[in-house]
Amino acid sequence: MRNLLPVLTASCLIxxxxxxxxxxxxxxxxxAAVREKLGVDIxxxxxxxxxxxxxxxxxxxxxxVSGRGLILTNNHCIEACLAENSSKQRSLVEDGFLARKGxxxxxxxxxxxxVLVEMQDITAELAKVTAGVADAAANEARKRRQTELEQDCExxxxxxxxxxxxxxxxxTLYNGGQYFLYKYRRYSDVRLVFALETAIGAxxxxxxxxxxxxxxxxxxxxxxxxxxxxxxxxxxLHIDFNGPAAGSPVFVSGHPGSTDRQLTIAELKxxxxxxxxxxxxxASELRGRYIQFSNGGAEQRRITQEPLNTLExxxxxxxxxxxxxxxxxxxxxxxxxxxxxxxxxxxxxxxAAGFGDPWGDIAKATEQARALNNEMxxxxxxxxxxxxxxxxxxxxxxxxxxxxxxxTERLREFTDASLPLIEQTLAANVPVYxxxxxLTLAFGLERMREWLGPDHPVVRDLLVKDSPNxxxxxxxxxxxxxxxxxRVALFxxxxxxxxxxxxxxxxxARSVDARARAVRKQYEDEVEAPTxxxxxxxxxxxxxxxxxxxxxxxxxxxxxxxxxxQGWNxxxxxxEPFTRLAGVFSRATDQAPFRVPDSWTKxxxxxxxxxxFCISTNNDIVGGNSGSPLLxxxxxxxxxxxxxxxxxxxxSYWFDTAKNRSIAVHPAIMREALGKVxxxxxxxxxxxxx
Numbered sequence: 001m002r003n004l005l006p007v008l009t010a011s012c013l014i015x016x017x018x019x020x021x022x023x024x025x026x027x028x029x030x031x032a033a034v035r036e037k038l039g040v041d042i043x044x045x046x047x048x049x050x051x052x053x054x055x056x057x058x059x060x061x062x063x064x065v066s067g068r069g070l071i072l073t074n075n076h077c078i079e080a081c082l083a084e085n086s087s088k089q090r091s092l093v094e095d096g097f098l099a100r101k102g103x104x105x106x107x108x109x110x111x112x113x114x115v116l117v118e119m120q121d122i123t124a125e126l127a128k129v130t131a132g133v134a135d136a137a138a139n140e141a142r143k144r145r146q147t148e149l150e151q152d153c154e155x156x157x158x159x160x161x162x163x164x165x166x167x168x169x170x171x172t173l174y175n176g177g178q179y180f181l182y183k184y185r186r187y188s189d190v191r192l193v194f195a196l197e198t199a200i201g202a203x204x205x206x207x208x209x210x211x212x213x214x215x216x217x218x219x220x221x222x223x224x225x226x227x228x229x230x231x232x233x234x235x236x237l238h239i240d241f242n243g244p245a246a247g248s249p250v251f252v253s254g255h256p257g258s259t260d261r262q263l264t265i266a267e268l269k270x271x272x273x274x275x276x277x278x279x280x281x282x283a284s285e286l287r288g289r290y291i292q293f294s295n296g297g298a299e300q301r302r303i304t305q306e307p308l309n310t311l312e313x314x315x316x317x318x319x320x321x322x323x324x325x326x327x328x329x330x331x332x333x334x335x336x337x338x339x340x341x342x343x344x345x346x347x348x349x350x351x352a353a354g355f356g357d358p359w360g361d362i363a364k365a366t367e368q369a370r371a372l373n374n375e376m377x378x379x380x381x382x383x384x385x386x387x388x389x390x391x392x393x394x395x396x397x398x399x400x401x402x403x404x405x406x407x408t409e410r411l412r413e414f415t416d417a418s419l420p421l422i423e424q425t426l427a428a429n430v431p432v433y434x435x436x437x438x439l440t441l442a443f444g445l446e447r448m449r450e451w452l453g454p455d456h457p458v459v460r461d462l463l464v465k466d467s468p469n470x471x472x473x474x475x476x477x478x479x480x481x482x483x484x485x486x487r488v489a490l491f492x493x494x495x496x497x498x499x500x501x502x503x504x505x506x507x508x509a510r511s512v513d514a515r516a517r518a519v520r521k522q523y524e525d526e527v528e529a530p531t532x533x534x535x536x537x538x539x540x541x542x543x544x545x546x547x548x549x550x551x552x553x554x555x556x557x558x559x560x561x562x563x564x565x566q567g568w569n570x571x572x573x574x575x576e577p578f579t580r581l582a583g584v585f586s587r588a589t590d591q592a593p594f595r596v597p598d599s600w601t602k603x604x605x606x607x608x609x610x611x612x613f614c615i616s617t618n619n620d621i622v623g624g625n626s627g628s629p630l631l632x633x634x635x636x637x638x639x640x641x642x643x644x645x646x647x648x649x650x651x652s653y654w655f656d657t658a659k660n661r662s663i664a665v666h667p668a669i670m671r672e673a674l675g676k677v678x679x680x681x682x683x684x685x686x687x688x689x690x
Contacts, residue, residue: 020563061254069231073627075201081108109428139529177539205593218642254628256554266363272325324650358534384448563619582609639664
């Protein structure tokens with residue numbers, strides 16, 4: 001049985017320090033424990049430098065690696081940018097890209113780069129507006145105050161000289177035990193510098209995904225611009241191309257997407273019984289349709305490649321998460337943790353007063369979540385309207401409606417703080433392929449009819465005269481939303497423009513919005529609100545007993561964790577922590593995903609086959625950490641995180657110190673590739689400069 005590490009009990013506080021577990025916020029990093037265990041002194045100056053050079057992209061993590069705004073991340077993190085700048089005739093995903101001069105760098109129209117510059121604790125501020133208020137009203141009051149704080153923060157930051165206003169975001173930690181205001185410097189002009197062919201950037205493809213040994217050179221380079229010039233970075237991170245030694249201490253700075261280690265049994269069962277299996281069923285069927293479509297020829301393969309890669313990765317993750325939730329030890333552990341906390345609260349009259357039964361309250365809320373799941377999934381989360389253009393239509397319809405309201409009364413995703421990114425995304429000149437739009441939209445409509453039933457009012461209104469295929473065909477043929485100029489004009493035109501539009505995608509989005517909003521409001525009042533209130537009661541008790549000696553769940557906000565370079569034991573056999581270049585050629589076949597690209601085979605005789613390729617460490621990471629720098633004690637980059645082993649997927653629920661491993665690209669193979677394969681001389685000089 002796996003070593004299931006406690007999360008709440010007093011023994012957890014000892015075990016979590018002994019293991020290399022924990023996604024720590026920068027204001028609460030356990031520097032003393034690291035000093036005692038690893039002999040490394042992590043100073044405030046070290047933390048500040050690493051924090052200011054760790055970048056949050058729209059979908060991943062990255063880091064500044066030169067004084068001219070050069071950004072290092074994963075190849076798969078920039079795949080969307082590659083697809084945006086591709087066509088049916090030429091795929092940058094397949095072919096890769098290199099800008100040898102600044103003027104050749106390509107704009108990633110929908111990408112952003114955020115750097116965390118300040119953190120402010122606002123827990124007390126939000127506690128004031130929710131004290132003594134019923135669940136639903138407290139939920140609304142909390143959101144209003146969050147918007148007010150963000151709005152005030154951005155206004156005040158815009159008055160500080162010539163610098164652009166900061167982007168301010170309220171962050172929930174410890175399931176509501178703490179709230180922070182995170183302040184970011186945002187760069188919205190991000191350009192592509194270097195990307196590999198997918199044959200080597202994702203060598204091994206889906207069969208090797210979440211596996212080790214590994215030979216995937218998953219690296220890419222972007223550059224941040226401001227006012228038309230590369231961003232000036234005063235003290236960037238440097239790459240130590242020698243990499244780390246086995247057993248050496250290493251640190252990961254990044255933005256882990258989400259973990260669920262503090263959820264209750266009822267919430268985990270909801271995921272196990274409803275969310276994961278239903279999502280897997282839809283994703284697996286859609287994958288089959290993508291594959292069938294891609295088999296139609298080279299053009300179909302090119303336009304399907306990026307979404308299929310993303311979908312296959314998600315399927316593997318969901319499958320292993322579901323496996324983890326079927327392990328009896330997990331739920332038993334969660335029950336033991338809850339029982340321990342209950343007993344400790346009961347022994348403290350100051351905590352027991354008004355504590356009630358938050359676990360029971362959450363269990364009741366999850367029953368309502370089960371009842372609302374189908375409508376939330378297909379209407380509000382738009383699984384029934386699986387189309388890029390229809391999602392943009394919904395954004396335009398809701399933005400027009402929400403902007404009529406005072407900022408504090410809007411849906412949170414349409415506050416003033418969110419509008420610039422919405423406009424940037426709508427204006428992005430991203431290629432739209434009608435055949436793919438028809439495929440995905442028809443599929444979504446079919447599944448919505450299946451799960452909501454043909455007599456559901458929305459389904460009947462849409463399909464009383466049409467089939468899913470004919471409706472998808474008519475909508476895609478009739479819309480003009482593929483033109484970014486049309487989308488921007490509707491956005492700038494506001495309610496008058498959107499309400500008078502006869503574009504069929506806009507008409508459909510308007511027709512279903514009322515029902516989608518209604519089910520969302522019901523969910524917020526009957527599921528989200530009581531769950532948040534109960535979770536905060538648990539969190540307050542946890543804080544009173546343990547303080548911040550435990551780390552919060554991941555929330556795609558900046559974290560730092562520590563570990564060492566090491567392999568593990570799999571079925572009685574040791575797995576070494578390094579792979580080497582020779583393994584690529586010995587593993588290669590003549591067919592994808594194990595075909596080595598021609599650019600490598602042509603120079604094979606010049607390559608050093610002993611070059612380290614990938615690294616295994618015991619750092620605690622999840623999705624979102626893709627592109628995170630792996631750092632040594634000096635704060636130099638000694639690796640580039642891109643994946644975990646198969647055991648790491650269950651890290652969403654617990655950390656198995658014996659088998660949970662992260663995987664990074666070794667910097668030596670980056671230099672070998674840039675110098676000998678791609679002749680990227682200027683880029684390599686920039687990376688090597690100190």
